[in-house]
Amino acid sequence: MKKEPQLNTSSVCKYRMNAIKDAMEILSGKWKFHILGTLLQGGKMRFMDLLREIDGIAAKMLSKELQDMEINQLITRTVLDTKPVTVEYEVTEYGRTIEPVIDEIAKWGIEYRKSLYQK
Amino acid sequence: MKKEPQLNTSSVCKYRMNAIKDAMEILSGKWKFHILGTLLQGGKMRFMDLLREIDGIAAKMLSKELQDMEINQLITRTVLDTKPVTVEYEVTEYGRTIEPVIDEIAKWGIEYRKSLYQK
DNA sequence: CAGGATCCTTTACGATACTG
DNA sequence: CAGTATCGTAAAGGATCCTG
Numbered sequence: 001m002k003k004e005p006q007l008n009t010s011s012v013c014k015y016r017m018n019a020i021k022d023a024m025e026i027l028s029g030k031w032k033f034h035i036l037g038t039l040l041q042g043g044k045m046r047f048m049d050l051l052r053e054i055d056g057i058a059a060k061m062l063s064k065e066l067q068d069m070e071i072n073q074l075i076t077r078t079v080l081d082t083k084p085v086t087v088e089y090e091v092t093e094y095g096r097t098i099e100p101v102i103d104e105i106a107k108w109g110i111e112y113r114k115s116l117y118q119k
Numbered sequence: 120m121k122k123e124p125q126l127n128t129s130s131v132c133k134y135r136m137n138a139i140k141d142a143m144e145i146l147s148g149k150w151k152f153h154i155l156g157t158l159l160q161g162g163k164m165r166f167m168d169l170l171r172e173i174d175g176i177a178a179k180m181l182s183k184e185l186q187d188m189e190i191n192q193l194i195t196r197t198v199l200d201t202k203p204v205t206v207e208y209e210v211t212e213y214g215r216t217i218e219p220v221i222d223e224i225a226k227w228g229i230e231y232r233k234s235l236y237q238k
Numbered sequence: 239c240a241g242g243a244t245c246c247t248t249t250a251c252g253a254t255a256c257t258g
Numbered sequence: 259c260a261g262t263a264t265c266g267t268a269a270a271g272g273a274t275c276c277t278g
Contacts, residue, residue, distance in 0.1 A: 013160055015229075016156070016229070017157060018174075018228075018232075019225050020156050020224055021153055021174070023225070023231055024149060024152060024153065024224070028149055029147070030143055034139050034143065038132075038136060041132055041135075046239080046240085051240095055136075058271060058273090059241075060270095060271075061270070061272095082239090083239095084239045085239065085278085086239070098227060100223050100226075101227055104219050104220040105139055105146075105220055106139050106142070107219075108142055108219070109141050109142030110138040113138055148250080165260085167260075170260095177253070178261070179252075179261090181261095182261060182262080183251095198260095201259090203258085203260075205259075206261085239278100241276100241277085242275105242277080244274085244276100245273085246271105246273090247270100247271085247272080248270080249270065249271090250268080251266105251267085251269085253264105254264085256261105257262075257263095258259100258260095258262105
């Protein structure tokens with residue numbers, strides 16, 4: 001009796017799985033995709049704009065997430081010399097590379113919502 | 120002088136953003152994508168298999184995330200009548216609809232890793 | 239306006255030990 | 259093997275007040 005050739009899933013796709021893990025290190029959290037999505041389609045936005053747009057987020061969380069994303073170069077933060085100050089947030093070119101991911105999530109989310117109403 | 124027609128970003132894309140929010144309600148957390156990705160390419164897998172595959176996860180977390188995902192019908196849990204018991208986890212057809220999302224995350228993660236080494 | 243500081247509650251997450 | 263129980267830390271999340 002022949003033994004099945006063992007398909008070693010352990011090593012074959014570790015690379016891919018580590019990539020997912022690394023990606024989630026940057027992108028995890030309830031709000032990152034939401035903020036990024038909002039910013040991607042809103043262009044330059046101010047703190048208050050984001051706070052209004054993003055339903056349910058607290059100022060503290062928004063502030064913290066924005067800082068994270070600035071550190072990771074996904075967005076830029078620009079302070080304009082007005083009175084009172086204006087601060088603009090914008091997605092960087094690098095941040096834009098996440099757009100396909102967000103598109104897929106949005107697509108899935110839309111279908112998911114549909115399935116909820118069908119039940 | 121003509122005034123630009125105001126593109127009302129507030130309402131136009133609320134739908135999409137809510138979809139993202141809903142999706143993240145189901146998929147957020149450090150491990151969901153990782154577990155799902157592992158299970159997608161490993162087929163039927165047992166608890167210990169997953170624990171070994173998924174680097175860094177604790178049994179408690181794995182157990183909890185699996186329960187969540189079972190409730191949300193992303194995976195099935197099958198108990199086989201052996202001694203000691205065998206439990207198999209498998210992605211449902213519905214769970215498979217998340218594959219494109221995971222593919223995009225993996226793709227992005229791979230590029231992200233590359234960019235790390237270039238610095 | 240754009241937030242930080244403070245206080246408090248609730249989840250998320252993790253390590254270790256134990257059970258059917 | 260497939261988990262649960264227990265305990266502890268760290269973040270998430272909310273409310274209110276404060277500052278340049």
